[in-house]
Amino acid sequence: MDAATVSGNDNDTDFTTSIIQRPTIFFRNPDFNFGQIYTGQKVEHIYKFENRGEDILEIKKVKASCGCTAVVLSDNTIPSGGTGEIKTTFSSGSLIGNITKSITVSSNDPGTPKYRLTISGEIIKDLIINPEHIDFGSVSKDEEAIKTVTIKSQTEHDFKINKITPSKPFINASITEVKNGEYVIKVTLKYRPEIGRISGGIHLETNSKIQKKVNIPFFGEIAGDITTYPKKIYYGPVTKGKELTHKLYVKINKSNIEILKIKTFPDYISTEIVEKKEGKDPHYLIEVKLHSDAAIGNIGGVLELHTNSETQPVTLVRIIGEVE
Numbered sequence: 030m031d032a033a034t035v036s037g038n039d040n041d042t043d044f045t046t047s048i049i050q051r052p053t054i055f056f057r058n059p060d061f062n063f064g065q066i067y068t069g070q071k072v073e074h075i076y077k078f079e080n081r082g083e084d085i086l087e088i089k090k091v092k093a094s095c096g097c098t099a100v101v102l103s104d105n106t107i108p109s110g111g112t113g114e115i116k117t118t119f120s121s122g123s124l125i126g127n128i129t130k131s132i133t134v135s136s137n138d139p140g141t142p143k144y145r146l147t148i149s150g151e152i153i154k155d156l157i158i159n160p161e162h163i164d165f166g167s168v169s170k171d172e173e174a175i176k177t178v179t180i181k182s183q184t185e186h187d188f189k190i191n192k193i194t195p196s197k198p199f200i201n202a203s204i205t206e207v208k209n210g211e212y213v214i215k216v217t218l219k220y221r222p223e224i225g226r227i228s229g230g231i232h233l234e235t236n237s238k239i240q241k242k243v244n245i246p247f248f249g250e251i252a253g254d255i256t257t258y259p260k261k262i263y264y265g266p267v268t269k270g271k272e273l274t275h276k277l278y279v280k281i282n283k284s285n286i287e288i289l290k291i292k293t294f295p296d297y298i299s300t301e302i303v304e305k306k307e308g309k310d311p312h313y314l315i316e317v318k319l320h321s322d323a324a325i326g327n328i329g330g331v332l333e334l335h336t337n338s339e340t341q342p343v344t345l346v347r348i349i350g351e352v353e
Contacts, residue, residue: 052109053082054138055148062148063119067184067239072119076146080107082138088113090135096120097148099132111117121152127153155184155239163216165227165249169282170340174218178245181211182237189236190214196229200247216247224253224341254283254338257346264328264350265321272321276303277346279334281311288313292333297323298348300332323352 056078058242063072080086086107093099103113117132126314129149135142158180168174182188188210193202199219206213216231231245250256258278267273277300291300297320304314317332330348 050083051140052080052084052086052107052136052138054086054134054136054141054144055079055081056144059145060147060149061117063148065151065153066121067155068121068123068125068152069239072121072122072148072150074117074119074148075102076117076132077112078107078115079132079161082107083109085109085112086111087137088134089137090133091115092133092135093117094130094132096122096124096128097130097132115146117146117148117260119148122275124152126152130265140259148255153183155182155237156235156243157181157183157337158243158245161245163231163247163249165218167250167252168218169252170224172175174249176216176247177205177218178214178231179211180214180243182235184239185235185237186210187236188212190233191236192234192235193230196232199227199230200229202231216290218249223249225237226250252280252282252283252339253344254286255334255336255341255344256280256282257334257344261347261349262317262332264348267319267323267328267352269323269325269352270321275317275319277315277317277332279313279315281313283338284311286336286338288334288336291315292335293317293348294331295324295328298328298330298332317348319350325352327351 056076063076066072067247088101088105090100090175091099097117099115099117101113102116107113115134120144129147132146134144134146158178160178163176163178165174165176190204190212193214195202201217201219204212205213205215227250228248231247233243235241235243262275262277264273293300299318299320301316302313303316306312328348332346334344336342
């Protein structure tokens, strides 16, 4: 019985030791804030850690969130009492504002198998552009559309714009004034492309060491004699036998323009003019009804607006959805 008792005590001792002797990963500073950097710049930081456990610590994997890379500089196995290092590189790219990125360190520490590190800070621009995008709004074919943009550098005392290239042929951009390092650029919609939405960018090449190239987006809409809102009618998924109604707003941009007739396809879609306003803010409000006898399947419909406009005698509005 004495031998059996001793054997039992040995097993208990081995079991207790196996619990106590485990690795423990510890970072004194798991959260790093880099303060402020300019867009496009990179930040490097080294996180130092310790193995405060009694067993060997094994770093199995280091995974960084988008925009970061992380590598273990030391060995992947750290003895008890040993230290290690993980190097992280954060690339700001085109990000702006306050950011927080994470690095996950996976190890054989049973208490913290996944240790989360963070890198945070604020990303600011070198070039101050006002406005940051150009909105031409709704422009008729007879209107002149001109917008002004100012741009200056926060770091270059002798800031220069070397080249301006609009992405579309119907846009012209030129420098009209330079004062105290601030450029004034006039952006003109030279001629009218097809009726509908327009978008693109003004590409600038500068002597800024931080932002050598920059793009100023522009957008707007070339309005004809009439403009429809929305551009298409979407019913979404519709239960068979259900009747639905949407409204179509038709803005009249030129005097004496009238809707002469409306055609729809397929025949389970009908329309009714519920409002017609003349004088100030002339428009039509049209009720577009999907009837209960609509066939199962995709709705590939179209609404035709026939007007007395020479430039827009027929305007098409797509009707989409699915009857289930």
